[in-house]
Amino acid sequence: xxxxxxxxxxxxxxxxxxxxxxxxxxxxxxxxxxxxxxxxxxxxxxxxxxxxxxxxxxxxxxxxxxxxxxxxxxxxxxxxxxxxxxxxxxxxxxxxxxxxxxxxxxxxxxxxxxxxxxxxxxxxxxxxxxxxxxxxxxxxxxxxxxxxxxxxxxxxxxxxxxxxxxxxxxxxxxxxxxxxxxxxxxxxxxxxxxxxxxxxxxxxxxxxxxxxxxxxxxxxxxxxxxxxxxxxxxxxxxxxxxxxxxxxxxxxxxxxxxxxxxxxxxxxxxxxxxxxxxx
Amino acid sequence: xxxxxxxxxxxxxxxxxxxxxxxxxxxxxxxxxxxxxxxxxxxxxxxxxxxxxxxxxxxxxxxxxxxxxxxxxxxxxxxxxxxxxxxxxxxxxxxxxxxxxxxxxxxxxxxxxxxxxxxxxxxxxxxxxxxxxxxxxxxxxxxxxxxxxxxxxxxxxxxxxxxxxxxxxxxxxxxxxxxxxxxxxxxxxxxxxxxxxxxxxxxxxxxxxxxxxxxxxxxxxxxxxxxxxxxxxxxxxxxxxxxxxxxxxxxxxxxxxxxxxxxxxxxxxxxxxxxxxxxxxxxxxxxxxxxxxxxxxxxxx
Numbered sequence: 001x002x003x004x005x006x007x008x009x010x011x012x013x014x015x016x017x018x019x020x021x022x023x024x025x026x027x028x029x030x031x032x033x034x035x036x037x038x039x040x041x042x043x044x045x046x047x048x049x050x051x052x053x054x055x056x057x058x059x060x061x062x063x064x065x066x067x068x069x070x071x072x073x074x075x076x077x078x079x080x081x082x083x084x085x086x087x088x089x090x091x092x093x094x095x096x097x098x099x100x101x102x103x104x105x106x107x108x109x110x111x112x113x114x115x116x117x118x119x120x121x122x123x124x125x126x127x128x129x130x131x132x133x134x135x136x137x138x139x140x141x142x143x144x145x146x147x148x149x150x151x152x153x154x155x156x157x158x159x160x161x162x163x164x165x166x167x168x169x170x171x172x173x174x175x176x177x178x179x180x181x182x183x184x185x186x187x188x189x190x191x192x193x194x195x196x197x198x199x200x201x202x203x204x205x206x207x208x209x210x211x212x213x214x215x216x217x218x219x220x221x222x223x224x225x226x227x228x229x230x231x232x233x234x235x236x237x238x239x240x241x242x243x244x245x246x247x248x249x250x251x252x253x254x255x256x257x258x259x260x261x262x263x264x265x266x267x268x269x270x271x272x273x274x275x276x277x278x279x
Numbered sequence: 280x281x282x283x284x285x286x287x288x289x290x291x292x293x294x295x296x297x298x299x300x301x302x303x304x305x306x307x308x309x310x311x312x313x314x315x316x317x318x319x320x321x322x323x324x325x326x327x328x329x330x331x332x333x334x335x336x337x338x339x340x341x342x343x344x345x346x347x348x349x350x351x352x353x354x355x356x357x358x359x360x361x362x363x364x365x366x367x368x369x370x371x372x373x374x375x376x377x378x379x380x381x382x383x384x385x386x387x388x389x390x391x392x393x394x395x396x397x398x399x400x401x402x403x404x405x406x407x408x409x410x411x412x413x414x415x416x417x418x419x420x421x422x423x424x425x426x427x428x429x430x431x432x433x434x435x436x437x438x439x440x441x442x443x444x445x446x447x448x449x450x451x452x453x454x455x456x457x458x459x460x461x462x463x464x465x466x467x468x469x470x471x472x473x474x475x476x477x478x479x480x481x482x483x484x485x486x487x488x489x490x491x492x493x494x495x496x497x498x499x500x501x502x503x504x505x506x507x508x509x510x511x512x513x514x515x516x517x518x519x520x521x522x523x524x525x526x527x528x529x530x531x532x533x534x535x536x537x538x539x540x541x542x543x544x545x546x547x548x549x550x551x552x553x554x555x556x557x558x559x560x561x562x563x564x565x566x567x568x569x570x571x572x573x574x575x576x577x578x579x580x
Contacts, residue, residue, distance in 0.1 A: 011388070012388050015383070015386060015388055015389055016389065016390070018383065019383045019384075019389055019395055022376075022379075022380065022383070022399070023394075023395055023398050023399070026398055026399055026401075026402060026456070026459070026460075027398050027401075029402070029410070029413045029414065029417065029456065030401065030402070030405070030413070032413060032416070032417065032424065033409070033412075033413045036416070044416070045419065045421075045422035046422075047421075047422055047427075048427060049422065049424050049427050092308045092309050092312065093309060095304070095305040095306075095308065095309065096305065096306065096308075096309035096310075098305055099302055099305035099306045103302050103305075105299075105302050105306070111306075111310065114313070114318060115313075117566075118313070118317045118318075119569070120565070120566040120569045120570055121321070121562045121565060121566050121569075122513060122517055122565055123317075124517045124519070124538065125517065125538075125558055125561045125562045125565060126317075126320045126321065126324065126558060126562065127542065127558075128324065128541060128542070128545040128546070128551065128554045128555055128557075128558045129319075129320035129321070129323040129324035129327065129555060129558065130316065130320045131545070131546065132320075132323060132327075132551065133315065133316065133319060133320055133323060137315075148312060148316070149312075149316035150316075151308075151312050152308075152309045152310075152312035152313035152316065152317065154313070154317065157309060173295050176295040176296075176297050177295055181298075181301065182297055182298060182301035182302070182304070182305075183301060183304050183305075186305070207404050210406070211404075211405075211406035211407065213406065213407055213408055213519075213520040214519055214520065214538070214542075218542065218546055228406070229406050229407075229408045229409075229520075230408075232406075232408045232409065232412060232524075233408060233523070233524060236412070236415075236524060244412075244415075244416045247412050247416075248412070248413075248416070251408075251409040251412050251413065254406055254408075254409055255404075255405050255406065255409050258404045258405070258406070259401060259404055259405070261404075262400075262401065262404045263397065266397065
């Protein structure tokens, strides 16, 4: 009996120990960043390394706000771009999914095949021709270029189609009998039924845009339009501000909205991520 | 999707009449944007890849020369090799750990599972450039935490980011840190789909934990593992941000992946024909890999 108990505690104890060691390893980089954001430029690389800032300072955040282009400009750029990107993709791609799920029309099969094709090719690989298309359209180096190429989201349309096929047609029929227009049926009767799918898609898409790096790098050249991830790159390139404390402060502000969105909406997020993300 | 099967063919069921043209409202916005920004670029790249073009003036037809050039271009071949090495390394670190994390948080005896799961997953929502910045600091040669810890076990300061091999390892570690949570979620879903009876039956037969792992868990996860392998391969071949931030592709081009080489040739050097050929090669390769996912995913259930 006692041996069994000892074995039980040993097994349990080692399980918790292993899980905790990995927890510390996984969390450490972010904790290091967060602590570093409140250190002075000299303190970040103190030797031997010290986790906690002594004394903590907010000078990095103040510095960020006092740069020639203040930090809030980049933060706003990211916010505006993410907002329009998510709303646009949600609206347009869900309507496409709705049409595929609930109507029979000519070319719907072809369209579905084209959507599957788009899901197979990661968009990042097409950034060269997309850049040339954006140039032909005259939208290079504008915020529009960060938004409209991604509104027709093939994976989004596909997932909405799948989800919407599970919602009964009778809702649509009842709307028709009451004389509502097709668009109104979709907007007022049908879309509330697919709220969970909207939420899951929105939160995952938000994190993807917010973190987007390659396309803004390719398409933007004016600093005042930069989003947070590429602003971080300019900070690294800038020889006068290559200061890890400053970088950590900027990185913390970049990560915060995504991490908060994740923690707040975790269940939706994990469910959404396993199906939505194409990374 | 039971409803789909239950849905009657048109003509057999009477639908209440509606304005068929209103379908266009739902379809057109997507179709127009999709054709302009997804389909047209693919065709554009396909056509341009057969030409030489510097961004101005007429296209110069060169046939498949851009494609053959890529395979005889040392820098191009190196970038392809780098991508493969870095992808394999990332998966070799990330997939086993992701599997292990899934086993841990799926264990009945682990308290506060939610906390563990959340922390393991969080790096996935961190922007790649942020991950790169953090690990650049951790891998700093003189004052970095990693070398500090290694010094305690008697390992001399490693020139991370300065030597090709170490720089590659640094990139792999950074990428896997971000990706582990993602892999974990898939494996967790896989683990939860294994019927508990299997374990109970084997308990009665006196199987120990290791035997259960080898004879029940692993075989039952074959399909999920394949899926994870495909999806991480597709992700790993798009590698760009982490080496771009951490090493700029160096030292000695050892961390220049195909994506970076393609963008350098195209956007920086203006060799749009050549860059398009790389884009097409990469698209075709990744589309084939991703199509495997449909093939194996489709057979499930």
